[in-house]
Amino acid sequence: QVQLEESGPGLAKPSETLSLTCAVSGFSISDGYYWGWIRQPPGKGLVWIGSIFQTGQSFHNPSLESRLTLSIDTSKNHFSLKLASVTAADTAVYYCVRGTDGYNNQGWYFDLWGRGALVTVSS
Amino acid sequence: EIVLTQSPATLSVSPGERATLSCRASQSISTYVAWYQQRPGQAPRLLIYDASNRATAIPARFSGSGSGTDFTLTISSLEPEDFGVYHCQQRSNWPFTFGPGTKVDIK
Numbered sequence: 350q351v352q353l354e355e356s357g358p359g360l361a362k363p364s365e366t367l368s369l370t371c372a373v374s375g376f377s378i379s380d381g382y383y384w385g386w387i388r389q390p391p392g393k394g395l396v397w398i399g400s401i402f403q404t405g406q407s408f409h410n411p412s413l414e415s416r417l418t419l420s421i422d423t424s425k426n427h428f429s430l431k432l433a434s435v436t437a438a439d440t441a442v443y444y445c446v447r448g449t450d451g452y453n454n455q456g457w458y459f460d461l462w463g464r465g466a467l468v469t470v471s472s
Numbered sequence: 473e474i475v476l477t478q479s480p481a482t483l484s485v486s487p488g489e490r491a492t493l494s495c496r497a498s499q500s501i502s503t504y505v506a507w508y509q510q511r512p513g514q515a516p517r518l519l520i521y522d523a524s525n526r527a528t529a530i531p532a533r534f535s536g537s538g539s540g541t542d543f544t545l546t547i548s549s550l551e552p553e554d555f556g557v558y559h560c561q562q563r564s565n566w567p568f569t570f571g572p573g574t575k576v577d578i579k
């Protein structure tokens with residue numbers, strides 16, 4: 350059974366960098382698929398943040414690109430997100446996800462989700 | 473950026489009844505749309521991809537249809553566990569976007 354689990358501080362100060370890691374179990378991220386992040390501000394809709402492939406090639410939402418860094422560590426079977434210069438608008442539940450085309454290949458639908466990590470930006 | 477709108481915002485349905493949810497795109501997205509279910513306090517779950525294909529282990533009471541700009545998710549007979557928020561998502565154009573969601577609650 351493939352599982353994703355987010356970890357990281359639940360609180361970030363304005364102007365600082367938000368960091369999260371997603372540990373993948375039951376599947377080797379070297380075997381394919383895109384691995385990414387989606388966030389959901391309290392009471393609001395879902396926003397795709399970005400995704401990364403096993404090669405390190407990453408894809409970012411243009412609205413966050415200037416502040417976003419994605420990385421992947423196949424030896425540890427995890428991938429990470431860093432979002433710089435955060436403000437209160439970055440307060441959200443952050444989900445790590447697996448991207449699929451629906452046919453067991455990498456793609457841009459999201460078939461596996463972590464439980465989510467609430468990150469609050471506040472001084 | 474493609475904007476997805478969903479209607480209605482809230483749908484009140486009795487168990488056993490049929491529910492029809494709508495998702496409209498600001499421009500044509502072919503059939504590149506997915507539907508997700510999100511129960512309270514949980515992560516979303518992929519239900520439908522490419523407009524009409526059920527994801528793994530999704531019951532047959534869930535079906536999707538549509539192409540171009542108009543899409544529909546139908547739940548043929550609501551079960552108690554089907555109440556929650558339903559999101560549509562497009563993968564046709566960068567960046568991938570989601571609709572604001574339709575909340576299905578108990579009538």
